[in-house]
Amino acid sequence: MKNNSPFxxxxxxxxxxxxxxxFAQQERPNIIFILTDDQRWDALGFSGNxxxxxxxxxxxxxxGIYFKNAFVTTPICAASRASVLTGxxxxxxxxxxxQELQEGYAQNSYPAQLKKLGxxxxxxxxxxxxxxxxxxxFDVGDSYDRDVKYPDRRGYFYKTINGDSVHLxxxxxxxxxEFIKNQSADKPFxxxxxxxxxxxxxxxxxxxxxxxxxxxxxxxxKFPKPLLAKDKYFDEQPEYVKTGENRxxxxxxxxxxxxxxxxxxxxxxxxxxxxxxxxxxxxxxxxKGMDNNTVIIFMGDNGYFQGERQLAGKWxxxxxxxxxxxxxxxxxxxxxxxxxxxxxxxxxxPTVLEFANGVLPEQYQGISLADYVVGENxxxxxxxxxxxxxWKVKIIAASEGVRxxxxxxxxxxxxxxxxxxxxxxxxxxxxxxxAGKKGYENKLxxxxxxxxxxxxxxxxxxx
Numbered sequence: 001m002k003n004n005s006p007f008x009x010x011x012x013x014x015x016x017x018x019x020x021x022x023f024a025q026q027e028r029p030n031i032i033f034i035l036t037d038d039q040r041w042d043a044l045g046f047s048g049n050x051x052x053x054x055x056x057x058x059x060x061x062x063x064g065i066y067f068k069n070a071f072v073t074t075p076i077c078a079a080s081r082a083s084v085l086t087g088x089x090x091x092x093x094x095x096x097x098x099q100e101l102q103e104g105y106a107q108n109s110y111p112a113q114l115k116k117l118g119x120x121x122x123x124x125x126x127x128x129x130x131x132x133x134x135x136x137x138f139d140v141g142d143s144y145d146r147d148v149k150y151p152d153r154r155g156y157f158y159k160t161i162n163g164d165s166v167h168l169x170x171x172x173x174x175x176x177x178e179f180i181k182n183q184s185a186d187k188p189f190x191x192x193x194x195x196x197x198x199x200x201x202x203x204x205x206x207x208x209x210x211x212x213x214x215x216x217x218x219x220x221x222k223f224p225k226p227l228l229a230k231d232k233y234f235d236e237q238p239e240y241v242k243t244g245e246n247r248x249x250x251x252x253x254x255x256x257x258x259x260x261x262x263x264x265x266x267x268x269x270x271x272x273x274x275x276x277x278x279x280x281x282x283x284x285x286x287x288k289g290m291d292n293n294t295v296i297i298f299m300g301d302n303g304y305f306q307g308e309r310q311l312a313g314k315w316x317x318x319x320x321x322x323x324x325x326x327x328x329x330x331x332x333x334x335x336x337x338x339x340x341x342x343x344x345x346x347x348x349x350p351t352v353l354e355f356a357n358g359v360l361p362e363q364y365q366g367i368s369l370a371d372y373v374v375g376e377n378x379x380x381x382x383x384x385x386x387x388x389x390x391w392k393v394k395i396i397a398a399s400e401g402v403r404x405x406x407x408x409x410x411x412x413x414x415x416x417x418x419x420x421x422x423x424x425x426x427x428x429x430x431x432x433x434x435a436g437k438k439g440y441e442n443k444l445x446x447x448x449x450x451x452x453x454x455x456x457x458x459x460x461x462x463x
Contacts, residue, residue, distance in 0.1 A: 028188045028357055029332065030294040032281070033348065035084065035192070036274055037077060037126060037199040038314070039300035041070065041323040043271055051221055052268050056278040057327070060298060062336055064329030065372045067343040071403070074388055075302040075314040075321035080345050081128040084301070085109040087349035087364035089386060091458045096391040101131040108361045110349040111137040114190045117358050120183065124175040125194035140179060144168075145196050151203040156196070167211040169197045169270070173277030177284040190352065198270035200253065207253055208266025214273045223264040226254070226307030227429060234310040236433070238397075238418050241316070245395040246305065249312035260307060267306070292331050295355050297348065300324035317387050317401045317410035318430055330373040341379040343369055365458070386454050402451040409447035421447060
């Protein structure tokens with residue numbers, strides 16, 4: 001007898017939806033993006049650093065894609081983070097301290113795009129970008145940073161878990177773990193974590209603060225002196241650098257051997273604490289059964305001077321400021337690769353979007369790095385990138401330049417007569433400024449032209 005009941009069809013439809021949702025979650029991975037604050041490229045065991053203890057970061061690198069030549073296009077947190085969000089150079093998005101991110105750029109940002117794709121989006125930690133619509137970008141979000149009203153350890157220890165004051169690193173990790181525990185397999189998630197560590201707490205006499213979990217690390221380590229620490233490398237700087245914020249913070253952190261050792265230990269402990277929490281987050285993923293379908297992307301927001309040239313901080317166009325760690329781990333495509341192609345902070349947004357099977361906005365200036373996990377080389381033809389720090393402030397001279405694989409050129413915007421040119425192949429530490437030297441006139445002209453032509457392209461992106 002013919003069954004005219006609608007329920008078998010309804011049952012089939014329900015089963016189809018359940019299967020579709022599970023299939024969609026498998027096809028579209030969960031994504032976690034981890035950003036650290038002021039972690040330079042070599043503050044990572046996998047980079048060849050034998051002193052630092054970063055087993056979890058090293059494991060991500062050993063099991064995934066490690067980018068040996070990762071850089072930020074602007075070496076300061078505000079503009080770099082805006083570039084991470086939007087896939088654009090600072091010259092295009094126009095954001096730095098004292099600004100507000102334009103709405104059009106925010107709507108093309110990776111969290112806005114992933115919300116449209118049906119992802120559950122979360123953010124915890126230092127957002128670092130002034131955008132009034134923060135809450136519209138994330139389904140769950142909490143933006144906070146060091147509390148500068150406290151000139152001591154309280155700047156890092158003002159958040160609580162179950163009534164106990166904890167370091168911000170532990171607090172951000174706790175929020176991440178709770179977010180993951182509340183996720184369903186029916187819907188993929190995109191979680192952005194932005195640790196305040198290892199950024200120094202600027203108002204404090206003791207610049208670096210950490211939890212008891214890592215207090216014993218590096219206790220008996222004696223850190224080697226910084227490279228390029230001789231007076232000559234400082235004396236070669238223009239006067240506005242020698243009297244600027246890079247020098248001021250050198251006095252805060254490195255001007256005596258004792259202060260240098262204390263600062264290095266603190267900086268390394270804070271990175272090791274982030275590493276410890278990454279392990280807890282990955283454990284939570286495994287307990288939730290989501291570890292095999294969660295892509296993890298890791299990078300630092302800018303580089304860092306640690307006494308080189310008798311300077312501290314970032315902001316300048318040397319590789320100390322620009323070079324960062326970057327790792328992509330995709331458990332669906334296991335296998336380790338070490339990539340020498342240029343990878344940039346502006347590549348994060350397109351990479352996240354491609355992992356989510358989204359369509360990249362044509363305005364993006366970055367390149368998706370996602371296909372490195374399947375053996376391709378999407379950034380292999382990138383031969384140069386612009387580096388720029390355009391914030392107009394008296395204590396830090398605005399600067400701009402271009403880096404190729406073998407050469408670097410830069411200048412200061414308010415002193416165009418001071419130019420620097422380095423042959424990175426022969427001089428990777430950027431010791432010998434060739435600008436104005438006999439035999440390099442044509443190379444200087446060539447690098448100027450490369451910079452000017454690239455800037456024209458970037459400024460055209462503003463239209």
